[in-house]
Amino acid sequence: MKFDYLIVGAGFTGATLAERLASQYDKKVLVIDRRNHIGGNAFDRHNEDDILLHLYGPHIFHTNSKKVWEYLSQFTEWRPYFHEVLGVIDGQKVPIPFNLNSLYALFPPAYAERLENLLIESFGFGVKVPILKLRESSSSELKFLADYIYKNVFLNYTKKQWGLSPEDLDPSVTGRVPVYISRDNRYFQDTYQAMPRQGYTRMFENMLQHPNIKVMLNTDYKEIYDAIKFSRLVYTGPIDEFYSFKHGELPYRSLRFEFQTLQYEYHQSVGTVNYPNEYDFTRITEQKYLSGQKNRATTLITEYPQPHITGITDAYYPIINEENRKRYEAYAKEARNSDVIFAGRLADYKYYNMDQACARALSISEDLEAHK
Ligand code: FAD
Ligand code: UDP
Numbered sequence: 566m567k568f569d570y571l572i573v574g575a576g577f578t579g580a581t582l583a584e585r586l587a588s589q590y591d592k593k594v595l596v597i598d599r600r601n602h603i604g605g606n607a608f609d610r611h612n613e614d615d616i617l618l619h620l621y622g623p624h625i626f627h628t629n630s631k632k633v634w635e636y637l638s639q640f641t642e643w644r645p646y647f648h649e650v651l652g653v654i655d656g657q658k659v660p661i662p663f664n665l666n667s668l669y670a671l672f673p674p675a676y677a678e679r680l681e682n683l684l685i686e687s688f689g690f691g692v693k694v695p696i697l698k699l700r701e702s703s704s705s706e707l708k709f710l711a712d713y714i715y716k717n718v719f720l721n722y723t724k725k726q727w728g729l730s731p732e733d734l735d736p737s738v739t740g741r742v743p744v745y746i747s748r749d750n751r752y753f754q755d756t757y758q759a760m761p762r763q764g765y766t767r768m769f770e771n772m773l774q775h776p777n778i779k780v781m782l783n784t785d786y787k788e789i790y791d792a793i794k795f796s797r798l799v800y801t802g803p804i805d806e807f808y809s810f811k812h813g814e815l816p817y818r819s820l821r822f823e824f825q826t827l828q829y830e831y832h833q834s835v836g837t838v839n840y841p842n843e844y845d846f847t848r849i850t851e852q853k854y855l856s857g858q859k860n861r862a863t864t865l866i867t868e869y870p871q872p873h874i875t876g877i878t879d880a881y882y883p884i885i886n887e888e889n890r891k892r893y894e895a896y897a898k899e900a901r902n903s904d905v906i907f908a909g910r911l912a913d914y915k916y917y918n919m920d921q922a923c924a925r926a927l928s929i930s931e932d933l934e935a936h937k
Contacts, residue, residue: 567794568595568779573786574801576605577919578909580772581636581926582799587777590934594778595793599785603773605801606881607765607919614826614862616852617764621881622822622868623837623850624765627755628920634757636927641768643759644857648752649835653843654717661839662693662752663714664745680710684746693743697736714744722841726870727818727884735885738916752837760855801909803880804896810875812895815914817873817880826864833865845869883914890914906933 569592572579579596580603586592602608606621625648628634651658652667659667665684669677683706688694696719699711715731719739723731731739751758761768773780781789786800800807805815823846836854840846846867853863873880883889893914900907908929910917917925 566593567796568593569796570594570799571786571793571795571797572596572799572801574598574605574909575600575603575769575773575780575782576801576909577607577922578801578912578926579605579799580769581923582908582930583778584640584772584775585927585930586934587775589930592777592934595781595795596773596778597781597784597786597789599783601783602766603780603782604766604769607769609764609766612824612826612864614860614864616826616858616860616862616864617856618824618852618864619765619855619866620822621879622820623852623855623866624919625753625758625836625855626760626919627753627758628918629755629757630920630924631756632927633920633923637761637768637923640771641761641763644762645758646760646855646857647758648837648855649750650752650837650839650848651833651835652718652839652841654841658834658838660750661718662742662745663718664747664749666748666750668710680706683707684710684744688746690746692746694746695736695740695743697731697739699744711744718841720841722839722847725845726847727882728870728872729884729886733886735887735890738885741916760857764856797904797906799906799908801907801912803911804893804900804907804914806875807905807907807912808896808899813892814875815892815896816884816889817911818882818884819871819873819878820881821869821871821878823867823869824864825867826862828862830861830863832863880911883910883916885916 570586572583572594575596575598583594583596587594607624609617609619612618650661652661657670659670665681668680683704696715700715702708702711719731833851837848837850839848846869848868850866851863871878908925909922
Protein backbone atom coordinates (compact mmCIF):
# COMPACT_ATOMS: atom_id res chain seq x y z
CA MET A 566 0.00 0.00 0.00
CA LYS A 567 1.22 3.50 -0.77
CA PHE A 568 0.23 6.46 1.41
CA ASP A 569 -0.15 9.99 0.12
CA TYR A 570 1.20 11.35 3.40
CA LEU A 571 3.31 9.97 6.21
CA ILE A 572 2.72 12.17 9.25
CA VAL A 573 5.22 11.97 12.09
CA GLY A 574 3.51 12.88 15.37
CA ALA A 575 -0.09 12.42 16.53
CA GLY A 576 -0.42 15.68 18.49
CA PHE A 577 -2.56 18.70 17.60
CA THR A 578 -0.51 19.42 14.49
CA GLY A 579 -0.31 15.88 13.13
CA ALA A 580 -3.90 14.94 13.97
CA THR A 581 -5.36 18.11 12.43
CA LEU A 582 -3.35 17.64 9.24
CA ALA A 583 -4.25 13.97 9.04
CA GLU A 584 -7.94 14.67 9.50
CA ARG A 585 -8.05 17.46 6.90
CA LEU A 586 -6.02 15.60 4.30
CA ALA A 587 -8.08 12.44 4.74
CA SER A 588 -11.56 13.81 4.96
CA GLN A 589 -11.39 16.99 2.92
CA TYR A 590 -8.95 15.88 0.24
CA ASP A 591 -9.50 12.12 0.30
CA LYS A 592 -5.80 11.42 0.88
CA LYS A 593 -4.46 8.18 2.35
CA VAL A 594 -2.55 9.04 5.49
CA LEU A 595 -0.33 7.11 7.89
CA VAL A 596 0.18 8.81 11.26
CA ILE A 597 2.99 7.48 13.43
CA ASP A 598 4.06 8.40 16.93
CA ARG A 599 6.91 7.08 19.01
CA ARG A 600 4.81 7.34 22.15
CA ASN A 601 2.27 4.63 22.95
CA HIS A 602 -0.68 6.99 22.56
CA ILE A 603 -2.16 9.70 20.35
CA GLY A 604 -2.69 13.33 21.41
CA GLY A 605 0.93 14.47 21.80
CA ASN A 606 1.40 16.60 24.88
CA ALA A 607 -2.35 17.13 25.16
CA PHE A 608 -2.88 13.42 25.94
CA ASP A 609 -5.14 12.71 28.93
CA ARG A 610 -6.52 9.61 30.63
CA HIS A 611 -8.41 8.65 33.79
CA ASN A 612 -6.39 7.50 36.80
CA GLU A 613 -7.46 4.77 39.25
CA ASP A 614 -9.59 7.32 41.13
CA ASP A 615 -11.34 8.18 37.84
CA ILE A 616 -9.86 11.66 37.68
CA LEU A 617 -9.02 12.85 34.18
CA LEU A 618 -5.28 13.52 34.19
CA HIS A 619 -3.14 15.48 31.77
CA LEU A 620 -0.03 13.33 31.67
CA TYR A 621 2.16 16.05 30.16
CA GLY A 622 1.00 18.92 32.34
CA PRO A 623 -2.23 20.88 32.57
CA HIS A 624 -3.67 21.89 29.20
CA ILE A 625 -6.33 24.59 29.14
CA PHE A 626 -7.99 25.31 25.83
CA HIS A 627 -8.54 28.95 24.83
CA THR A 628 -8.68 30.68 21.47
CA ASN A 629 -9.84 33.77 19.66
CA SER A 630 -10.01 31.86 16.40
CA LYS A 631 -13.56 31.09 15.32
CA LYS A 632 -12.11 28.86 12.64
CA VAL A 633 -10.19 26.69 15.11
CA TRP A 634 -13.12 26.61 17.51
CA GLU A 635 -15.58 25.51 14.85
CA TYR A 636 -13.14 23.00 13.42
CA LEU A 637 -12.48 21.24 16.75
CA SER A 638 -16.17 21.43 17.69
CA GLN A 639 -16.80 18.76 15.05
CA PHE A 640 -14.89 16.30 17.22
CA THR A 641 -15.87 17.20 20.76
CA GLU A 642 -18.50 18.77 22.94
CA TRP A 643 -17.18 21.41 25.27
CA ARG A 644 -17.48 22.28 28.92
CA PRO A 645 -17.11 26.03 29.49
CA TYR A 646 -14.14 26.63 31.77
CA PHE A 647 -12.45 29.86 32.83
CA HIS A 648 -9.05 29.12 34.29
CA GLU A 649 -7.97 31.06 37.37
CA VAL A 650 -4.49 31.21 38.85
CA LEU A 651 -3.31 32.53 42.21
CA GLY A 652 0.31 33.35 42.92
CA VAL A 653 1.82 33.15 46.40
CA ILE A 654 3.39 36.58 46.97
CA ASP A 655 4.61 37.63 50.40
CA GLY A 656 2.63 34.74 51.90
CA GLN A 657 -0.64 35.85 50.28
CA LYS A 658 -2.43 34.25 47.34
CA VAL A 659 -3.18 36.91 44.73
CA PRO A 660 -4.64 36.76 41.21
CA ILE A 661 -2.22 36.08 38.33
CA PRO A 662 -1.97 37.77 35.84
CA PHE A 663 -1.27 40.52 38.37
CA ASN A 664 -4.32 42.80 38.24
CA LEU A 665 -6.06 45.49 40.29
CA ASN A 666 -7.37 42.86 42.70
CA SER A 667 -3.78 41.70 43.27
CA LEU A 668 -2.79 45.31 43.93
CA TYR A 669 -5.46 45.75 46.62
CA ALA A 670 -4.61 42.39 48.18
CA LEU A 671 -0.96 43.37 48.66
CA PHE A 672 -0.95 47.12 49.43
CA PRO A 673 -2.84 49.31 51.92
CA PRO A 674 -6.10 50.58 50.34
CA ALA A 675 -5.12 54.25 49.97
CA TYR A 676 -1.80 53.38 48.34
CA ALA A 677 -3.38 50.73 46.13
CA GLU A 678 -5.92 53.32 44.99
CA ARG A 679 -3.15 55.78 44.13
CA LEU A 680 -1.33 53.15 42.09
CA GLU A 681 -4.56 52.09 40.42
CA ASN A 682 -5.23 55.69 39.35
CA LEU A 683 -1.70 56.05 38.05
CA LEU A 684 -1.97 52.82 36.05
CA ILE A 685 -5.28 53.85 34.53
CA GLU A 686 -4.01 57.38 33.70
CA SER A 687 -0.87 56.01 32.08
CA PHE A 688 -2.26 53.02 30.17
CA GLY A 689 -6.07 52.99 30.41
CA PHE A 690 -8.49 50.59 32.09
CA GLY A 691 -8.71 47.09 30.60
CA VAL A 692 -5.21 47.33 29.12
CA LYS A 693 -2.57 44.59 29.39
CA VAL A 694 0.96 45.81 30.00
CA PRO A 695 3.93 43.43 29.68
CA ILE A 696 6.06 43.59 32.81
CA LEU A 697 9.19 44.56 30.88
CA LYS A 698 7.29 47.53 29.43
CA LEU A 699 5.90 48.59 32.82
CA ARG A 700 9.45 48.65 34.14
CA GLU A 701 10.31 51.34 31.59
CA SER A 702 7.74 53.65 33.20
CA SER A 703 8.94 57.21 33.86
CA SER A 704 6.77 57.65 36.97
CA SER A 705 8.79 56.72 40.05
CA GLU A 706 5.73 55.23 41.75
CA LEU A 707 4.87 53.06 38.77
CA LYS A 708 8.52 52.09 38.51
CA PHE A 709 8.39 51.01 42.16
CA LEU A 710 5.27 48.92 41.44
CA ALA A 711 6.82 47.43 38.31
CA ASP A 712 9.97 46.47 40.19
CA TYR A 713 7.89 44.93 42.95
CA ILE A 714 5.88 42.81 40.49
CA TYR A 715 8.99 41.94 38.50
CA LYS A 716 10.83 40.78 41.61
CA ASN A 717 7.92 38.97 43.26
CA VAL A 718 6.03 37.48 40.31
CA PHE A 719 8.43 37.14 37.38
CA LEU A 720 12.09 36.99 38.31
CA ASN A 721 12.29 33.80 40.34
CA TYR A 722 9.50 31.98 38.49
CA THR A 723 11.27 32.65 35.20
CA LYS A 724 14.64 31.59 36.58
CA LYS A 725 13.09 28.33 37.75
CA GLN A 726 11.06 27.72 34.61
CA TRP A 727 13.73 28.56 32.05
CA GLY A 728 17.01 28.68 33.94
CA LEU A 729 17.19 32.27 32.59
CA SER A 730 16.17 35.79 33.64
CA PRO A 731 13.25 37.53 31.87
CA GLU A 732 15.69 39.78 29.94
CA ASP A 733 17.43 36.74 28.46
CA LEU A 734 14.21 35.57 26.80
CA ASP A 735 12.17 37.10 24.04
CA PRO A 736 9.83 39.69 25.68
CA SER A 737 6.86 37.73 24.27
CA VAL A 738 7.55 34.97 26.84
CA THR A 739 6.81 37.02 29.98
CA GLY A 740 4.41 39.06 27.83
CA ARG A 741 2.10 36.00 27.83
CA VAL A 742 1.18 36.91 31.40
CA PRO A 743 1.00 40.73 31.36
CA VAL A 744 -0.01 43.06 34.18
CA TYR A 745 -3.73 43.47 33.58
CA ILE A 746 -5.34 46.79 34.53
CA SER A 747 -8.65 45.19 35.29
CA ARG A 748 -10.66 43.33 37.92
CA ASP A 749 -10.96 40.26 35.71
CA ASN A 750 -9.31 37.34 37.55
CA ARG A 751 -9.36 34.93 34.61
CA TYR A 752 -5.98 33.73 33.29
CA PHE A 753 -7.14 34.18 29.68
CA GLN A 754 -9.54 36.62 28.06
CA ASP A 755 -10.03 34.71 24.78
CA THR A 756 -13.47 34.57 23.18
CA TYR A 757 -13.61 30.78 23.39
CA GLN A 758 -12.54 29.10 26.64
CA ALA A 759 -13.60 25.53 27.28
CA MET A 760 -12.38 21.99 27.85
CA PRO A 761 -13.25 18.98 25.66
CA ARG A 762 -16.08 17.45 27.67
CA GLN A 763 -14.72 13.92 27.47
CA GLY A 764 -11.08 14.90 27.35
CA TYR A 765 -8.50 15.61 24.66
CA THR A 766 -7.75 11.96 23.90
CA ARG A 767 -11.38 11.28 23.02
CA MET A 768 -11.35 14.31 20.74
CA PHE A 769 -8.19 13.03 19.01
CA GLU A 770 -9.76 9.57 18.60
CA ASN A 771 -12.67 11.22 16.82
CA MET A 772 -10.34 13.23 14.59
CA LEU A 773 -8.34 10.18 13.56
CA GLN A 774 -11.31 7.89 13.09
CA HIS A 775 -11.46 8.01 9.32
CA PRO A 776 -11.09 5.10 6.90
CA ASN A 777 -8.27 6.93 5.10
CA ILE A 778 -6.21 7.28 8.28
CA LYS A 779 -4.03 4.54 9.75
CA VAL A 780 -2.26 5.08 13.06
CA MET A 781 0.94 3.35 14.15
CA LEU A 782 2.13 3.90 17.74
CA ASN A 783 5.39 3.02 19.52
CA THR A 784 7.18 3.79 16.27
CA ASP A 785 9.94 6.28 15.63
CA TYR A 786 9.88 7.46 12.05
CA LYS A 787 13.50 6.42 11.60
CA GLU A 788 12.48 2.80 12.19
CA ILE A 789 9.99 2.70 9.35
CA TYR A 790 11.01 5.49 7.02
CA ASP A 791 12.57 3.12 4.48
CA ALA A 792 9.90 0.47 4.74
CA ILE A 793 6.83 2.60 4.02
CA LYS A 794 5.83 3.92 0.63
CA PHE A 795 4.53 7.47 0.73
CA SER A 796 4.49 10.58 -1.44
CA ARG A 797 5.08 13.33 1.15
CA LEU A 798 6.40 13.52 4.65
CA VAL A 799 4.98 15.76 7.39
CA TYR A 800 7.23 16.01 10.43
CA THR A 801 6.04 17.50 13.75
CA GLY A 802 8.92 16.46 16.05
CA PRO A 803 12.02 18.49 16.98
CA ILE A 804 13.57 19.88 13.79
CA ASP A 805 17.17 19.62 15.05
CA GLU A 806 16.69 15.91 15.69
CA PHE A 807 15.33 15.43 12.16
CA TYR A 808 18.59 16.81 10.78
CA SER A 809 20.70 14.77 13.22
CA PHE A 810 21.71 17.99 15.03
CA LYS A 811 23.97 18.99 12.15
CA HIS A 812 23.72 22.69 13.07
CA GLY A 813 23.93 21.97 16.80
CA GLU A 814 21.21 21.21 19.32
CA LEU A 815 18.37 23.68 19.70
CA PRO A 816 17.77 24.55 23.34
CA TYR A 817 14.52 23.29 24.87
CA ARG A 818 13.28 23.24 28.43
CA SER A 819 11.84 20.15 30.05
CA LEU A 820 9.66 19.44 33.07
CA ARG A 821 9.16 16.66 35.56
CA PHE A 822 5.58 16.13 36.69
CA GLU A 823 4.65 14.83 40.09
CA PHE A 824 1.11 13.45 40.49
CA GLN A 825 -0.45 13.18 43.91
CA THR A 826 -3.94 11.97 44.77
CA LEU A 827 -5.47 13.09 48.05
CA GLN A 828 -8.50 11.43 49.60
CA TYR A 829 -10.50 14.58 50.15
CA GLU A 830 -12.56 16.69 47.83
CA TYR A 831 -10.62 19.87 47.07
CA HIS A 832 -7.10 21.04 47.86
CA GLN A 833 -7.00 24.52 46.28
CA SER A 834 -9.57 27.24 45.67
CA VAL A 835 -8.67 27.59 41.97
CA GLY A 836 -7.23 25.46 39.16
CA THR A 837 -3.60 26.52 39.57
CA VAL A 838 -1.47 28.05 42.31
CA ASN A 839 1.89 29.51 41.23
CA TYR A 840 4.85 29.58 43.61
CA PRO A 841 7.18 32.13 42.05
CA ASN A 842 9.50 32.48 45.04
CA GLU A 843 9.45 29.32 47.10
CA TYR A 844 10.29 25.68 46.30
CA ASP A 845 11.84 24.05 43.22
CA PHE A 846 8.52 23.71 41.45
CA THR A 847 6.67 26.50 39.65
CA ARG A 848 3.00 25.60 40.03
CA ILE A 849 0.46 23.10 41.30
CA THR A 850 -2.67 22.37 39.31
CA GLU A 851 -5.72 20.58 40.66
CA GLN A 852 -7.05 18.56 37.74
CA LYS A 853 -10.68 18.46 38.86
CA TYR A 854 -11.14 22.15 38.19
CA LEU A 855 -10.23 21.54 34.55
CA SER A 856 -12.49 18.53 34.05
CA GLY A 857 -15.32 19.69 36.31
CA GLN A 858 -15.58 16.20 37.80
CA LYS A 859 -17.27 15.54 41.12
CA ASN A 860 -15.16 13.07 43.06
CA ARG A 861 -14.30 12.35 46.70
CA ALA A 862 -10.60 12.36 45.84
CA THR A 863 -8.51 14.96 44.05
CA THR A 864 -5.31 14.78 41.99
CA LEU A 865 -2.62 17.47 41.85
CA ILE A 866 0.11 17.96 39.26
CA THR A 867 3.26 19.71 40.42
CA GLU A 868 5.64 20.97 37.73
CA TYR A 869 9.39 20.83 38.31
CA PRO A 870 11.39 22.50 35.51
CA GLN A 871 14.35 20.46 34.25
CA PRO A 872 17.11 20.89 31.72
CA HIS A 873 16.40 19.15 28.44
CA ILE A 874 18.81 16.32 27.73
CA THR A 875 18.35 14.72 24.32
CA GLY A 876 17.16 11.14 24.64
CA ILE A 877 16.61 11.46 28.39
CA THR A 878 14.10 14.24 29.10
CA ASP A 879 11.26 15.37 26.82
CA ALA A 880 11.60 18.62 24.87
CA TYR A 881 8.58 20.60 26.08
CA TYR A 882 9.37 24.26 25.51
CA PRO A 883 11.47 25.89 22.79
CA ILE A 884 13.56 28.55 24.55
CA ILE A 885 12.76 31.66 22.56
CA ASN A 886 15.42 34.36 22.29
CA GLU A 887 17.49 36.00 19.59
CA GLU A 888 20.42 33.60 19.80
CA ASN A 889 18.23 30.49 19.58
CA ARG A 890 16.17 31.94 16.75
CA LYS A 891 19.40 32.34 14.77
CA ARG A 892 20.33 28.71 15.45
CA TYR A 893 16.87 27.64 14.38
CA GLU A 894 17.21 29.69 11.17
CA ALA A 895 19.95 27.31 9.93
CA TYR A 896 17.45 24.45 10.18
CA ALA A 897 14.60 26.53 8.78
CA LYS A 898 16.70 27.28 5.71
CA GLU A 899 17.22 23.57 5.06
CA ALA A 900 13.54 22.95 5.67
CA ARG A 901 12.56 25.56 3.06
CA ASN A 902 14.73 23.80 0.49
CA SER A 903 13.33 20.37 1.21
CA ASP A 904 10.20 18.55 0.32
CA VAL A 905 9.36 17.71 3.91
CA ILE A 906 6.58 19.70 5.57
CA PHE A 907 7.68 20.84 9.02
CA ALA A 908 4.95 22.01 11.38
CA GLY A 909 4.23 22.19 15.10
CA ARG A 910 5.70 23.51 18.30
CA LEU A 911 8.91 21.51 18.01
CA ALA A 912 9.33 21.48 14.23
CA ASP A 913 8.69 25.23 13.90
CA TYR A 914 10.55 25.94 17.16
CA LYS A 915 7.72 28.28 18.26
CA TYR A 916 5.96 28.64 21.59
CA TYR A 917 2.57 27.60 20.17
CA ASN A 918 -0.54 27.10 22.27
CA MET A 919 -2.81 24.27 21.17
CA ASP A 920 -5.04 26.53 19.09
CA GLN A 921 -2.01 27.96 17.28
CA ALA A 922 -0.74 24.47 16.46
CA CYS A 923 -4.19 23.61 15.12
CA ALA A 924 -4.47 26.88 13.14
CA ARG A 925 -1.05 26.31 11.56
CA ALA A 926 -2.04 22.77 10.53
CA LEU A 927 -5.34 23.99 9.05
CA SER A 928 -3.56 26.60 6.99
CA ILE A 929 -0.92 24.13 5.76
CA SER A 930 -3.58 21.64 4.70
CA GLU A 931 -5.33 24.36 2.69
CA ASP A 932 -2.07 25.42 1.00
CA LEU A 933 -1.01 21.85 0.26
CA GLU A 934 -4.05 20.81 -1.61
CA ALA A 935 -5.41 24.10 -2.92
CA HIS A 936 -2.20 25.10 -4.74
CA LYS A 937 -1.52 21.79 -6.40
P1 FAD B 1 3.23 17.68 20.31
O1 FAD B 1 1.99 17.66 21.10
O2 FAD B 1 4.54 17.76 21.02
O3 FAD B 1 3.21 16.39 19.37
C1 FAD B 1 4.35 15.95 18.66
C2 FAD B 1 4.31 14.43 18.62
O4 FAD B 1 5.33 13.97 17.74
C3 FAD B 1 4.60 13.79 19.98
O5 FAD B 1 3.54 12.95 20.34
C4 FAD B 1 5.90 13.00 19.75
O6 FAD B 1 5.92 11.78 20.44
C5 FAD B 1 5.87 12.78 18.24
N1 FAD B 1 7.22 12.62 17.68
C6 FAD B 1 8.26 13.47 17.76
N2 FAD B 1 9.32 12.96 17.10
C7 FAD B 1 8.95 11.76 16.61
C8 FAD B 1 9.61 10.74 15.85
N3 FAD B 1 10.89 10.87 15.48
N4 FAD B 1 8.93 9.64 15.50
C9 FAD B 1 7.62 9.48 15.89
N5 FAD B 1 6.95 10.41 16.62
C10 FAD B 1 7.60 11.53 16.97
N6 FAD B 1 -1.29 24.88 25.12
C11 FAD B 1 -2.46 25.49 25.37
O7 FAD B 1 -3.14 25.96 24.44
N7 FAD B 1 -2.95 25.59 26.65
C12 FAD B 1 -2.28 25.09 27.72
O8 FAD B 1 -2.75 25.18 28.86
C13 FAD B 1 -1.03 24.44 27.48
N8 FAD B 1 -0.33 23.94 28.51
C14 FAD B 1 0.86 23.32 28.25
C15 FAD B 1 1.56 22.81 29.34
C16 FAD B 1 2.75 22.17 29.13
C17 FAD B 1 3.51 21.62 30.31
C18 FAD B 1 3.28 22.05 27.81
C19 FAD B 1 4.60 21.35 27.57
C20 FAD B 1 2.60 22.56 26.74
C21 FAD B 1 1.38 23.21 26.94
N9 FAD B 1 0.64 23.72 25.89
C22 FAD B 1 -0.56 24.36 26.14
C23 FAD B 1 1.14 23.66 24.49
C24 FAD B 1 0.63 22.41 23.76
O9 FAD B 1 1.12 21.25 24.40
C25 FAD B 1 1.13 22.49 22.31
O10 FAD B 1 0.70 23.66 21.68
C26 FAD B 1 0.65 21.31 21.45
O11 FAD B 1 0.77 20.10 22.13
C27 FAD B 1 1.48 21.29 20.18
O12 FAD B 1 1.09 20.20 19.39
P2 FAD B 1 2.11 19.54 18.37
O13 FAD B 1 1.36 18.50 17.64
O14 FAD B 1 2.80 20.60 17.58
O15 FAD B 1 3.26 18.89 19.26
N1 UDP C 1 5.52 33.88 34.48
C1 UDP C 1 6.07 34.27 35.67
N2 UDP C 1 5.34 34.19 36.80
C2 UDP C 1 4.07 33.71 36.81
C3 UDP C 1 3.51 33.29 35.59
C4 UDP C 1 4.26 33.37 34.43
O1 UDP C 1 7.23 34.70 35.72
O2 UDP C 1 3.45 33.65 37.89
C5 UDP C 1 6.35 34.00 33.24
C6 UDP C 1 7.32 32.81 33.13
O3 UDP C 1 8.48 33.24 32.47
C7 UDP C 1 6.51 31.86 32.28
C8 UDP C 1 5.89 32.82 31.28
O4 UDP C 1 5.54 33.97 32.08
O5 UDP C 1 7.32 30.88 31.68
C9 UDP C 1 4.69 32.30 30.54
O6 UDP C 1 3.75 31.80 31.47
P1 UDP C 1 2.60 30.76 31.03
O7 UDP C 1 1.73 30.55 32.21
O8 UDP C 1 1.99 31.26 29.79
O9 UDP C 1 3.47 29.47 30.72
P2 UDP C 1 3.04 28.00 30.25
O10 UDP C 1 1.61 27.79 30.69
O11 UDP C 1 3.23 27.99 28.78
O12 UDP C 1 4.00 27.14 30.97
